[in-house]
Amino acid sequence: MRAVAVAGVGLTKVSEHWEKGLQDLFTEAAHKAFEDAGTKEIDALYVANMGAPILQGQMHLGAMLADALGMRGVPALSVGAASASGGVAFHEGVKAVASGFADCVLVGGVEKMSDGLPEEVYSILAMAEDQEYTAYTGVTNTGLNALIHRSYMETYGATAEEIAMFAVRGHEHAVGSKHSQYPFKVAIDRVLASPMEADPVHMLECAAVGDGAAAMILMPADKAPEGVEVAATSVATGPYYLAGRKDILTFDAVKTAAERAYKVAGVTPDDIDLVEVHDETTITGVISLEDLGFVEKGKGASYVADGCTMREGEVPTNTFGGLKARGHPLGATGLYQVGEVALQLQGRAGPCQVEGAQVGLAESLGGLGSTCAVTILRRG
Amino acid sequence: MRAVAVAGVGLTKVSEHWEKGLQDLFTEAAHKAFEDAGTKEIDALYVANMGAPILQGQMHLGAMLADALGMRGVPALSVGAASASGGVAFHEGVKAVASGFADCVLVGGVEKMSDGLPEEVYSILAMAEDQEYTAYTGVTNTGLNALIHRSYMETYGATAEEIAMFAVRGHEHAVGSKHSQYPFKVAIDRVLASPMEADPVHMLECAAVGDGAAAMILMPADKAPEGVEVAATSVATGPYYLAGRKDILTFDAVKTAAERAYKVAGVTPDDIDLVEVHDETTITGVISLEDLGFVEKGKGASYVADGCTMREGEVPTNTFGGLKARGHPLGATGLYQVGEVALQLQGRAGPCQVEGAQVGLAESLGGLGSTCAVTILRRG
Numbered sequence: 001m002r003a004v005a006v007a008g009v010g011l012t013k014v015s016e017h018w019e020k021g022l023q024d025l026f027t028e029a030a031h032k033a034f035e036d037a038g039t040k041e042i043d044a045l046y047v048a049n050m051g052a053p054i055l056q057g058q059m060h061l062g063a064m065l066a067d068a069l070g071m072r073g074v075p076a077l078s079v080g081a082a083s084a085s086g087g088v089a090f091h092e093g094v095k096a097v098a099s100g101f102a103d104c105v106l107v108g109g110v111e112k113m114s115d116g117l118p119e120e121v122y123s124i125l126a127m128a129e130d131q132e133y134t135a136y137t138g139v140t141n142t143g144l145n146a147l148i149h150r151s152y153m154e155t156y157g158a159t160a161e162e163i164a165m166f167a168v169r170g171h172e173h174a175v176g177s178k179h180s181q182y183p184f185k186v187a188i189d190r191v192l193a194s195p196m197e198a199d200p201v202h203m204l205e206c207a208a209v210g211d212g213a214a215a216m217i218l219m220p221a222d223k224a225p226e227g228v229e230v231a232a233t234s235v236a237t238g239p240y241y242l243a244g245r246k247d248i249l250t251f252d253a254v255k256t257a258a259e260r261a262y263k264v265a266g267v268t269p270d271d272i273d274l275v276e277v278h279d280e281t282t283i284t285g286v287i288s289l290e291d292l293g294f295v296e297k298g299k300g301a302s303y304v305a306d307g308c309t310m311r312e313g314e315v316p317t318n319t320f321g322g323l324k325a326r327g328h329p330l331g332a333t334g335l336y337q338v339g340e341v342a343l344q345l346q347g348r349a350g351p352c353q354v355e356g357a358q359v360g361l362a363e364s365l366g367g368l369g370s371t372c373a374v375t376i377l378r379r380g
Numbered sequence: 381m382r383a384v385a386v387a388g389v390g391l392t393k394v395s396e397h398w399e400k401g402l403q404d405l406f407t408e409a410a411h412k413a414f415e416d417a418g419t420k421e422i423d424a425l426y427v428a429n430m431g432a433p434i435l436q437g438q439m440h441l442g443a444m445l446a447d448a449l450g451m452r453g454v455p456a457l458s459v460g461a462a463s464a465s466g467g468v469a470f471h472e473g474v475k476a477v478a479s480g481f482a483d484c485v486l487v488g489g490v491e492k493m494s495d496g497l498p499e500e501v502y503s504i505l506a507m508a509e510d511q512e513y514t515a516y517t518g519v520t521n522t523g524l525n526a527l528i529h530r531s532y533m534e535t536y537g538a539t540a541e542e543i544a545m546f547a548v549r550g551h552e553h554a555v556g557s558k559h560s561q562y563p564f565k566v567a568i569d570r571v572l573a574s575p576m577e578a579d580p581v582h583m584l585e586c587a588a589v590g591d592g593a594a595a596m597i598l599m600p601a602d603k604a605p606e607g608v609e610v611a612a613t614s615v616a617t618g619p620y621y622l623a624g625r626k627d628i629l630t631f632d633a634v635k636t637a638a639e640r641a642y643k644v645a646g647v648t649p650d651d652i653d654l655v656e657v658h659d660e661t662t663i664t665g666v667i668s669l670e671d672l673g674f675v676e677k678g679k680g681a682s683y684v685a686d687g688c689t690m691r692e693g694e695v696p697t698n699t700f701g702g703l704k705a706r707g708h709p710l711g712a713t714g715l716y717q718v719g720e721v722a723l724q725l726q727g728r729a730g731p732c733q734v735e736g737a738q739v740g741l742a743e744s745l746g747g748l749g750s751t752c753a754v755t756i757l758r759r760g
Contacts, residue, residue, distance in 0.1 A: 099479030
């Protein structure tokens, strides 16, 4: 296997892009990535998306976007794993280059959620868990998060305020970020005063609806001296149903994927200088930090509240705002995360820069943590 | 790269499976494949599907089916390229084993179309082309096929009867096949007397709605001495919009994918002993035979009518009935095709056996031939 590098990054601003279609957003991100990498000679295209079959009525994104890019002929396909699609697509793209099947791969994620009716968006989010046994009961995705959230408070004695601080920290980090959806601070009082989405999860603890596209060019590391090395990628699944888990406060898939990735990269959590985690609600962010090994189980919320995840803290987390403040365009999210880690390691994070970052990790979750993709990047 | 073999095949009968869900069908095929391969120790799962987001409201098939198989932890993902999903997923699975990223991969396709309302099924089929510029006009997938069909007749002087014979041949081959949806003969008069689906395409020239799952175990060839070697897999895209093509009677993606696959396998069309092509309607079957290089452009229909594609003919084609008679459960179809080629090369095709077959090819199409996956298998 040869070493692989992220040779170019293209991120569009997460926003409500009423005037742009899937093709517009995707090609915008792709052309930014081409420009950044100094090449557009790709030999494979991996597309990450979740909601297009329902939100746009599109099911053949690979061929459509290859054509939109003027790259007819190139092998192109969609990769899906609910909201982990971006991380999983990155994993597949890295394998294609590492193995020599491809010399230059474009991995891009795109999602347009603003187009959707609210019931369509809720329906898609519910599809991250099982339709027949779970969504059928009427529980929403946020409702499932709420079960975890409440159980966490009761089991570990964490306060509502401590957990909600995850959202506050994200917004603090997003200030100044050009591609983030909500680049402004939100006070804890405002979070706790926002309506209950699903008790005890407040609206301002949830990632919002947004449109965006993120693209990355992958090449052999020796062909991309300015690039950022992919030290490891790993995908794992865990118990699909929340109802079928021994412990709903641990995501087995995260532990499995992280363990594999740390081993491949030859690092431990202590070596990680920044991390992007999948805070679809505040509690998934907290649990992610624990299951990735950054803080002891049950201590994640106070760790965040104490400031340890801030830019100058022990484990700078969600350095452009995370899902809450950078935004969460489902299938694209995992690629925003990886792209942000790459920008950090190259010292291109502007006002969001974590000084001297050498190694970073991105965690992309699908469902209630039933799929996890972990990516570790290292400064070359 | 190491050589890869199909070590096990599991095909469920294509039918209307009202009593079975996606999980039931998929696990049935997977367990058949495990039994056939003599192992269930997989380290990656690739799922091919097209319609589940709309037909079943499911969007996270990888984790769901890994759990259903009792294989929590295994990396699992969906691969999509409209109705080429099966062929493209096979391609990804082969790369995973060839590169050494995985030692044993399960690639499985599943589709349940009977569940869908007719308008849902039509909607999904229309999504193989573009929703915003094509489906928006009201044209159906069959309507697009009809444009090609009519143009072919006018350009090359082929008769309606010659083209319709593609369906008749498929049904002849399906007789005796245990997994085929319609294993009986249909006379040409009946095809031509069936209602027009979209003039000049008759109903009995179109693949029908069906449910099914097909699974394959992939391993390094040296670990599967009884398996069938994967001589080549290749994926290509072509112009996405029918309206944007110089020549709507040629599928560029097929030509590109076939050329690459022949080169990798070191064979020419003359070396191929049987072929499975994507006859979503009769005309796509005819054009596929031409673009794959088996017969000169414009001669495909008379070639079929003359019997050259029959079991004892020059190029035995769709030996278990093809999409028309074996059935076309969208995302699973490409894997049925590859599985059928494997069974033929192992001499396990029963009454459908092509005697002495050594090399076989499967062609999986997405959209109006805008994605093509070509697989060439060789008897080890």
